[in-house]
Amino acid sequence: xxxxxxxxxxxxxxxxxxxxxxxxxxxxxxxxxxxxxxxxxxxxxxxxxxxxxxxxxxxxxxxxxxxxxxxxxxxxxxxx
Amino acid sequence: xxxxxxxxxxxxxxxxxxxxxxxxxxxxxxxxxxxxxxxxxxxxxxxxxxxxxxxxxxxxxxxxxxxxxxxxxxxxxxxxxxxxxxxxxxxxxxxxxxxxxxxxxxxxxxxxxxxxxxxxxxxxxxxxxxxxxxxxxxxxxxxxxxxxxxxxxxxxxxxxxxxxxxxxxxxxxxxxxxxxxxxxxxxxxxxxxxxxxxxxxxxxxxxxxxxxxxxxxxxxxxxxxxxxxxxxxxxxxxxxxxxxxxxxxxxxxxxxxxxxxxxxxxxxxxxxxxxxxxxxxxxxxxxxxxxxxxxxxxxxxxxxxxxxxxxxxxxxxxxxxxxxxxxxxxxxxxxxxxxxxxxxxxxxxxxxxxxxxxxxxxxxxxxxxxxxxxxxxxxxxxxxxxxxxxxxxxxxxxxxxxxxxxxxxxxxxxxxxxxxxxxxxxxxxxxxxxxxxxxxxxxxxxxxxxxxxxxxxxxxxxxxxxxxxxxxxxxxxxxxxxxxxxxxxxxxxxxxxxxxxxxxxxxxxxxxxxxxxxxxxxxxxxxxxxxxxxxxxxxxxxxxxxxxxxxxxxxxxxxxxx
Numbered sequence: 001x002x003x004x005x006x007x008x009x010x011x012x013x014x015x016x017x018x019x020x021x022x023x024x025x026x027x028x029x030x031x032x033x034x035x036x037x038x039x040x041x042x043x044x045x046x047x048x049x050x051x052x053x054x055x056x057x058x059x060x061x062x063x064x065x066x067x068x069x070x071x072x073x074x075x076x077x078x079x080x
Numbered sequence: 081x082x083x084x085x086x087x088x089x090x091x092x093x094x095x096x097x098x099x100x101x102x103x104x105x106x107x108x109x110x111x112x113x114x115x116x117x118x119x120x121x122x123x124x125x126x127x128x129x130x131x132x133x134x135x136x137x138x139x140x141x142x143x144x145x146x147x148x149x150x151x152x153x154x155x156x157x158x159x160x161x162x163x164x165x166x167x168x169x170x171x172x173x174x175x176x177x178x179x180x181x182x183x184x185x186x187x188x189x190x191x192x193x194x195x196x197x198x199x200x201x202x203x204x205x206x207x208x209x210x211x212x213x214x215x216x217x218x219x220x221x222x223x224x225x226x227x228x229x230x231x232x233x234x235x236x237x238x239x240x241x242x243x244x245x246x247x248x249x250x251x252x253x254x255x256x257x258x259x260x261x262x263x264x265x266x267x268x269x270x271x272x273x274x275x276x277x278x279x280x281x282x283x284x285x286x287x288x289x290x291x292x293x294x295x296x297x298x299x300x301x302x303x304x305x306x307x308x309x310x311x312x313x314x315x316x317x318x319x320x321x322x323x324x325x326x327x328x329x330x331x332x333x334x335x336x337x338x339x340x341x342x343x344x345x346x347x348x349x350x351x352x353x354x355x356x357x358x359x360x361x362x363x364x365x366x367x368x369x370x371x372x373x374x375x376x377x378x379x380x381x382x383x384x385x386x387x388x389x390x391x392x393x394x395x396x397x398x399x400x401x402x403x404x405x406x407x408x409x410x411x412x413x414x415x416x417x418x419x420x421x422x423x424x425x426x427x428x429x430x431x432x433x434x435x436x437x438x439x440x441x442x443x444x445x446x447x448x449x450x451x452x453x454x455x456x457x458x459x460x461x462x463x464x465x466x467x468x469x470x471x472x473x474x475x476x477x478x479x480x481x482x483x484x485x486x487x488x489x490x491x492x493x494x495x496x497x498x499x500x501x502x503x504x505x506x507x508x509x510x511x512x513x514x515x516x517x518x519x520x521x522x523x524x525x526x527x528x529x530x531x532x533x534x535x536x537x538x539x540x541x542x543x544x545x546x547x548x549x550x551x552x553x554x555x556x557x558x559x560x561x562x563x564x565x566x567x568x569x570x571x572x573x574x575x576x577x578x579x580x581x582x583x584x585x586x587x588x589x590x591x592x593x594x595x596x597x598x599x600x601x602x603x604x605x606x607x608x609x610x611x612x613x614x615x616x617x618x619x620x621x622x623x624x625x626x627x628x629x630x631x632x633x634x635x636x637x638x639x640x641x642x
Contacts, residue, residue: 022102022275023278029422033422051282051286051419052420058278
């Protein structure tokens with residue numbers, strides 16, 4: 001592509017990377033807490049559900065989707 | 081009521097704090113990043129009109145997904161059950177679709193920067209001044225309510241004194257709106273949307289599991305399974321006759337209040353104006369309508385379940401007096417009872433995020449209207465662009481300080497929700513009447529514009545004063561309306577009186593020349609300027625009308641099922 005104006009991708013400043021990054025971080029924290037630091041009391045609270053573990057996994061999947069989307073369709077910024 | 085002693089606490093631990101702190105770090109980071117890209121006043125106030133439709137669409141919903149929505153609607157759900165969904169399926173969604181399909185082309189196409197500016201072009205300075213001043217005042221009051229609720233949550237969760245919570249919350253909101261302007265506010269709204277969804281979806285899932293699924297909910301809900309169906313909603317309106325209750329919901333809530341709120345409220349419309357093209361601007365509220373119609377499931381249903389499984393709320397609903405707990409606490413109590421540490425942190429971050437976003441939305445709309453519509457128009461004209469960007473930043477600081485003051489005013493009211501609905505009736509219902517008449521009737525005169533607005537507002541105030549309790553102690557109780565039925569009635573009166581006065585005044589005053597109304601009135605605007613030139617080549621998922629049709633079908637199905 002040879003355009004007269006220079007164009008570049010928004011890169012790490014793409015809001016989708018930021019959303020994906022934060023949700024991914026939350027996912028990692030929740031999975032770690034869910035796997036290693038879950039007491040019987042916590043389990044009883046969530047009605048027997050592994051709340052942290054499952055939510056953590058769901059967050060990691062969501063984060064991955066955002067990352068993939070941002071990579072597949074990058075935002076093009078026109079440089080002036 | 082704010083005293084720290086008699087209320088409950090959430091047991092947050094170090095993991096929860098880590099999650100909350102991570103959120104704030106990202107929020108401030110976005111403010112700093114956005115600052116580097118802000119170069120002119122159009123950037124600061126309208127994000128340079130460069131944002132894609134999915135971003136503005138989610139921001140459109142998130143700007144409204146604040147304290148009132150989450151605490152208020154779950155409280156309504158706990159108290160009245162499924163009828164609360166009318167605020168979404170009869171109220172918000174049809175109005176958002178109407179905004180996208182019919183009204184947005186005029187807003188975006190005419191190149192105005194704010195809703196009051198549209199009023200000025202259509203009706204001249206009288207209506208403009210009335211609208212701009214009342215909007216600015218209303219935003220300061222509502223920002224105060226958001227800030228107060230935010231600080232109350234911080235106080236209940238973390239035990240900080242109310243005034244410390246207020247100041248800390250205000251400083252954080254201030255730093256990211258002042259630094260990055262609308263872009264930062266909008267990006268944070270999108271981020272906040274996902275965090276709040278990540279908090280509410282697991283909460284709802286666990287709550288449903290605990291209560292025994294939908295069947296368990298149906299069996300155990302009090303006073304009976306009629307709370308699971310939304311029509312005729314007599315509890316919600318306070319109107320015993322089912323027929324008039326339905327009329328109240330459809331005309332008062334659905335048509336006047338919701339159309340008034342969603343189509344003329346600059347807080348919302350500003351999000352769409354930041355879109356990158358006219359079709360993206362039209363798609364903004366329509367894309368927003370899709371998440372909006374599913375919000376009841378993660379806000380109202382947890383509220384209903386909370387009233388069953390949280391002992392304090394069940395007792396409250398059973399008619400007992402319970403110390404230190406109200407329906408407004410439904411979501412918080414559910415979090416306390418169901419969420420383990422870790423997940424709890426995400427839920428706290430989500431709630432704090434949504435309350436701050438609500439306030440940031442009020443403030444960013446306020447500073448636009450203040451700098452463009454009041455300062456530039458009436459006080460200091462014809463200065464360079466940088467000057468008005470600076471005024472905008474100073475207005476942001478001033479608005480935040482004032483909001484701390486109005487938050488203390490708000491803390492004196494015990495029924496914020498009814499009060500807020502009544503305020504919307506005062507300001508938005510007449511505005512909607514004037515807009516819709518002005519957009520489709522080219523003869524309507526400038527004088528009719530401002531007289532209609534003023535008399536409509538007065539009519540709503542009169543109904544509120546005559547009702548049982550819409551204005552608390554100020555109400556006289558002459559008319560048999562109470563609760564949210566009263567605000568529906570006040571809004572209806574405002575609408576009818578505004579139309580009647582506008583028509584009457586128009587017949588005896590002089591209209592604007594037709595040449596000045598091109599782009600502002602439907603019959604005088606060429607069809608091509610209302611749509612994108614490449615509209616016909618766009619795929620179906622980029623066509624505003626087709627998307628709106630799909631949304632309408634889904635929302636009708638919801639109304640039939642529930």
